[in-house]
Amino acid sequence: MEEDGVNLFHMKECLENNDIDMAFLIPSYHNPTGIVMSAEKRIRAFKLLEKYRVPIIEDGFNEELKYSGSHIAPLISLCGTGNSVLYIGSLSKVLFPGIRIGWILGDKKLIYELESIKRSRNIHTSTLDQGILYEYLTSGALDKYLKQARKEYRKKHDFATQCAKKYIPLKKIFGEGGLHIFIELEDHIDARLVLEKCCQKGVIFMPGDLFFTDGRGRNTFRLGFSRLSIDDIEKGIQIIGQTVKEVQNFN
Numbered sequence: 001m002e003e004d005g006v007n008l009f010h011m012k013e014c015l016e017n018n019d020i021d022m023a024f025l026i027p028s029y030h031n032p033t034g035i036v037m038s039a040e041k042r043i044r045a046f047k048l049l050e051k052y053r054v055p056i057i058e059d060g061f062n063e064e065l066k067y068s069g070s071h072i073a074p075l076i077s078l079c080g081t082g083n084s085v086l087y088i089g090s091l092s093k094v095l096f097p098g099i100r101i102g103w104i105l106g107d108k109k110l111i112y113e114l115e116s117i118k119r120s121r122n123i124h125t126s127t128l129d130q131g132i133l134y135e136y137l138t139s140g141a142l143d144k145y146l147k148q149a150r151k152e153y154r155k156k157h158d159f160a161t162q163c164a165k166k167y168i169p170l171k172k173i174f175g176e177g178g179l180h181i182f183i184e185l186e187d188h189i190d191a192r193l194v195l196e197k198c199c200q201k202g203v204i205f206m207p208g209d210l211f212f213t214d215g216r217g218r219n220t221f222r223l224g225f226s227r228l229s230i231d232d233i234e235k236g237i238q239i240i241g242q243t244v245k246e247v248q249n250f251n
Contacts, residue, residue, distance in 0.1 A: 001030065003174075005037025008044055015052045023054050027075060029062035032211045032222040033182040034175030039072050046078045046085075053084075060089045061102075062178040064146055067154040076105060083107035091133065093179065094149055095142070099129045153179065153226065156233065160225040163234050167241030169248065171219075179226040182208065184219060185244060191221040194243050203239045 001007065005027065014020060025045070027037040037045070049056055058075045076085040083106070090102035104114060118124070136142065160181055164173055168183065175181035185191060191207045198204065208220025223240075225233050 001033055001035060003035065005030070005035060005041045006045060008041065008048060011045065012048060015048070015054065020052065020054050022057060023049050024057045024059065025075065026059045026061070028060060028072065029065060029176070029178030031062075031178075032180065032206070032208065034178045034180060036072065036176045042072065042075055043078060046075050050082075050084060056085045058085055058087045060087060061093050063089060064094050065150060065153055065177050065179070067150060067157060067177045083110070086110065094146065096133070099133060101125060101129060101133055156225045156228070156230070157181070159230055160223065160233050160237065163237040164223070167238050168244055169241070170244075180222050180224040182220065182222050184208075185221075186248070187219055189219050189244060189247055191219055194240065194247055195221070197243045197246065198240055201239050201243070203236045205240065 006025065011023075025037075027042055029036060046056070056075060060074055063074065074087060076087040079085050086104065086106040088102060088104050090100075092098075092100050092102070104111060106114075154177075157175070157177065161173060161175065164170060164181060164183060169186070170183050171186050172184040173181060174184070185194075192209070195205060195207055206222040206224070207218075208222060209215075209217040211217060211220075211222070223237075228236065
């Protein structure tokens with residue numbers, strides 16, 4: 001990843017040197033970094049994958065949580081009449097976490113095949129859940145709710161970012177939206193050791209090396225804030241910052 005999205009140089013290398021069947025991309029609020037791919041890079045990424053005839057699954061699970069600036073069109077909008085992008089989305093992140101309902105937008109023939117696979121796995125999603133969601137969506141309440149949700153999550157996101165910069169001796173911080181921020185510590189700090197000590201103090205986070213495929217990322221971690229109050233966000237980040245300093249001094 002680069003600051004404006006996926007590294008296209010490395011993507012091209014992968015495409016040239018490997019038999020790639022599919023690309024899975026999260027252009028908006030990438031997990032775990034929270035990075036939003038720029039409009040220009042989306043076009044270049046789409047054209048590059050199109051050149052090598054590699055289909056794309058675009059995960060827009062956080063697409064609605066744009067906190068600032070104008071909305072950037074998803075990759076599927078670049079398809080025209082083509083069928084190389086399959087767009088998946090969910091309402092479980094921004095609306096009802098307990099109702100695990102999402103959607104797929106793609107080629108009609110492919111959707112038909114996916115429906116068959118879905119039926120063979122679990123027959124179908126709860127009819128009652130779908131009915132409740134349908135009534136909610138047709139009532140027009142979603143747009144009002146999203147305005148409120150964006151306002152609340154923006155406040156928490158900005159506050160978490162400010163606290164991280166204030167309390168944690170970090171090297172870099174990533175995240176333009178979504179429900180988490182991604183922190184890079186100095187190279188010699190082991191985030192798993194920090195996590196072990198933080199657990200003893202009642203604070204947890206996701207160690208960043210889990211998101212790497214090459215053994216790197218031991219000095220990174222993902223920090224979620226969606227379910228916490230403003231006070232708890234500050235308390236938790238203070239504890240993480242103190243613990244990082246303890247590990248730093250010990251080393």
